Amino acid sequence: xxxxxxxxxxxxxxxxxxxxxxxxxxxxxxxxxxxxxxxxxxxxxxxxxxxxxxxxxxxxxxxxxxxxxxxxxxxxxxxxxxxxxxxxxxxxxxxxxxxxxxxxxxxxxxxxxxxxx
Amino acid sequence: xxxxxxxxxxxxxxxxxxxxxxxxxxxxxxxxxxxxxxxxxxxxxxxxxxxxxxxxxxxxxxxxxxxxxxxxxxxxxxxxxxxxxxxxxxxxxxxxxxxxxxxxxxxxxxxxx
Numbered sequence: 017x018x019x020x021x022x023x024x025x026x027x028x029x030x031x032x033x034x035x036x037x038x039x040x041x042x043x044x045x046x047x048x049x050x051x052x053x054x055x056x057x058x059x060x061x062x063x064x065x066x067x068x069x070x071x072x073x074x075x076x077x078x079x080x081x082x083x084x085x086x087x088x089x090x091x092x093x094x095x096x097x098x099x100x101x102x103x104x105x106x107x108x109x110x111x112x113x114x115x116x117x118x119x120x121x122x123x124x125x126x127x128x129x130x131x132x133x
Numbered sequence: 134x135x136x137x138x139x140x141x142x143x144x145x146x147x148x149x150x151x152x153x154x155x156x157x158x159x160x161x162x163x164x165x166x167x168x169x170x171x172x173x174x175x176x177x178x179x180x181x182x183x184x185x186x187x188x189x190x191x192x193x194x195x196x197x198x199x200x201x202x203x204x205x206x207x208x209x210x211x212x213x214x215x216x217x218x219x220x221x222x223x224x225x226x227x228x229x230x231x232x233x234x235x236x237x238x239x240x241x242x243x244x245x246x
Contacts, residue, residue, distance in 0.1 A: 051234075057239070060236070074233065107176055120226050124179075126174075
């Protein structure tokens with residue numbers, strides 16, 4: 017399968033713990049995005065990378081959240097001191113500005129569902 | 134920033150009938166409008182998209198129309214089938230340089246056999 021992959025698919029943690037999620041984009045896609053989706057809502061943009069550079073952060077991304085893409089391939093999203101309000105599906109998407117296709121076309125992974133107890 | 138409104142929140146149609154989902158956006162500089170289908174427990178899957186220089190696009194049973202003046206775009210599904218049952222999201226990218234998609238709240242499409 018050459019689509020976007022995310023691990024783990026599910027995570028249950030206790031309030032106050034740190035969690036880290038991983039996203040592997042479609043091979044050679046140079047843009048990678050993180051979104052958060054709560055029940056009954058559409059995904060909300062958190063941040064994105066072009067290669068290894070983090071180019072934009074939403075105001076939804078509090079200082080407890082940090083994302084990295086050190087080698088311009090996979091990315092990690094860490095949430096420190098988790099709160100019950102962090103419970104959501106965390107989605108990753110990737111796109112390419114180098115291919116002949118439209119640069120905005122974002123392909124999503126299956127998501128990581130986080131439950132904070 | 135961009136704001137996307139989507140209606141209806143739930144749509145129930147008989148198998149074989151057509152379904153129409155409508156969205157409006159606020160930022161006149163937005164220039165790219167994708168539609169995603171999301172099944173339970175899965176990530177959103179792109180089904181069709183349209184750019185601001187095109188008024189309509191079709192792909193088999195699915196079509197999207199865009200009215201830039203009214204800042205309105207719609208998804209049309211004809212000859213609906215049970216496998217079309219899912220949540221559908223419209224989205225837009227603001228032309229202000231931000232590359233994150235702004236999504237509507239979704240439409241739960243139910244195909245009645």
